[in-house]
Amino acid sequence: MRPETVLELAHVSASKGDRVRVEDLSLTVQRGEAVALVGSNASGKSLALKLGAGLEIPALGTVRVLGVDPAQASADEVLRLRQRLGFVFDKHALISNMTVFNNVALPLRYHLTPPEEEVQDRVMARLAECGVEDFRDQFPVDLTLGDARLAAIARARVMDPDILFIDELLIGLDADDLGRVRGLVEGPWREQGLTVVITLNAPTTLFRFFDRLVLLRDGRLVAALPPAEAARVKDPMVPDFFAS
Amino acid sequence: MIAWAGRKTVEGVAYIADVLYLTYLAFKELVSPAQRGRGAAFRVITRQVLFTGVDALPVVGAIALLVGLIIILQAGTTLPKVGAGALLANIIVLTVVRELGPLLTAFIVVWRSGTAICTELGNMRVGQEIAALEAMGISLIRFIVTPRLVGAIVATICLTIYFDLVAIVGGFLLAKVHLTIPTAVYLDEIGKSLSIADILITVIKSGLFGLTIAMICCHHGLSVVAAATEVPQQTTKAMLNTVTVCLVLDLVVSASFFL
Numbered sequence: 001m002r003p004e005t006v007l008e009l010a011h012v013s014a015s016k017g018d019r020v021r022v023e024d025l026s027l028t029v030q031r032g033e034a035v036a037l038v039g040s041n042a043s044g045k046s047l048a049l050k051l052g053a054g055l056e057i058p059a060l061g062t063v064r065v066l067g068v069d070p071a072q073a074s075a076d077e078v079l080r081l082r083q084r085l086g087f088v089f090d091k092h093a094l095i096s097n098m099t100v101f102n103n104v105a106l107p108l109r110y111h112l113t114p115p116e117e118e119v120q121d122r123v124m125a126r127l128a129e130c131g132v133e134d135f136r137d138q139f140p141v142d143l144t145l146g147d148a149r150l151a152a153i154a155r156a157r158v159m160d161p162d163i164l165f166i167d168e169l170l171i172g173l174d175a176d177d178l179g180r181v182r183g184l185v186e187g188p189w190r191e192q193g194l195t196v197v198i199t200l201n202a203p204t205t206l207f208r209f210f211d212r213l214v215l216l217r218d219g220r221l222v223a224a225l226p227p228a229e230a231a232r233v234k235d236p237m238v239p240d241f242f243a244s
Numbered sequence: 245m246i247a248w249a250g251r252k253t254v255e256g257v258a259y260i261a262d263v264l265y266l267t268y269l270a271f272k273e274l275v276s277p278a279q280r281g282r283g284a285a286f287r288v289i290t291r292q293v294l295f296t297g298v299d300a301l302p303v304v305g306a307i308a309l310l311v312g313l314i315i316i317l318q319a320g321t322t323l324p325k326v327g328a329g330a331l332l333a334n335i336i337v338l339t340v341v342r343e344l345g346p347l348l349t350a351f352i353v354v355w356r357s358g359t360a361i362c363t364e365l366g367n368m369r370v371g372q373e374i375a376a377l378e379a380m381g382i383s384l385i386r387f388i389v390t391p392r393l394v395g396a397i398v399a400t401i402c403l404t405i406y407f408d409l410v411a412i413v414g415g416f417l418l419a420k421v422h423l424t425i426p427t428a429v430y431l432d433e434i435g436k437s438l439s440i441a442d443i444l445i446t447v448i449k450s451g452l453f454g455l456t457i458a459m460i461c462c463h464h465g466l467s468v469v470a471a472a473t474e475v476p477q478q479t480t481k482a483m484l485n486t487v488t489v490c491l492v493l494d495l496v497v498s499a500s501f502f503l
Binding site for chain 2: 053055078079081082083085087089090091093094095096097106107109110111113152155159
């Protein structure tokens, strides 16, 4: 089957604040690929992720996500695009006065208004997939950071998006949570052909479950290659980043 | 000095324009035919009315009772001494229904719900909840602003009517310990003094105050960029600006009806 490009950044430049920037970044992601943007803090990977998801608009260059350029799209096109993308922020960003169940149900109820039985089924399926179904009636403040982030992943998945973006996947996850994430990457996400784009700011055993690592330093692309080849890249960031 | 005044004027005009634009978007959303998110927004409206209106009944009732008691005691004991005892009902309608009812209720709503709206939205911004809503394609106007606008207007109007009733009736019943006016005569006089314009004024003012509280507090809450320290700063600004605008609106409405 011919690969289908679902995300394309072409010579994209943008900045946020004084320190964070992306410079002349070009990257394509195919449908079903699992890609990790890897770099130290302030390397521009989170900004690149938000540019890819259309949450930030580049100063230069173009972004096409699912065939849509968010900078040129109409409000309706952006709205339709948002329903096809799932985004998990580095904070869990769950609505604090809603239970976990209602948080995950929110996009469904807002966009589709299906019968409550269907909401129940779809929400519980996503909560179970992420291993947080026991917390359905709890409020975000009662959860550990790891469980809250897994609930946020469930919320990002409930609309069955084409692409799932996760910023700083490792934040708040303990060994058990990491095991659950590994299960997700290896299992249902891979089986369902979900395109996954995440950012990582530290080496992790999860590297090997991704198709490509995109190494970023000071907002610039260092290399984009399979995990097994990453340690051989000749760049100052590599010994530091892969030392462990 | 001139530069400072010029800068402040430009900032003031920009601020008013921002709040008015937010108000325009919120009302546009109300009349929008789109069905998406109506159910979710309705749940937020219900919550807002419960918090701003129902939960505030005890505090509004207590303040109304005390204010009513003070006014009726003062007027009821002073006016007969100058031969103006017959004006008691007029004075009460004038002070409570036209002015103090809407204003004091608005102040209670500002202190209670305005601060809550501003800090809630500011903290939502800090916790990336607002960004998450935008990322999910959920309209901030439909899901956040319009429900608070509707909730605040409905609750403020209802609370003001409740304030007026408690102040006039409750205040009199308590004051009866000192006053000799029969209850039936008092209520009859109040009924005669109360015109349609008085009721219209109390509803118009309280509606405008509810609108002002919701829009200014939403504006300041959503103006928080990222830091938690901005939340109390924006809340303080919201309180001061809301009270100022409410007083100006009060003057404008009173002047337009009675000048």
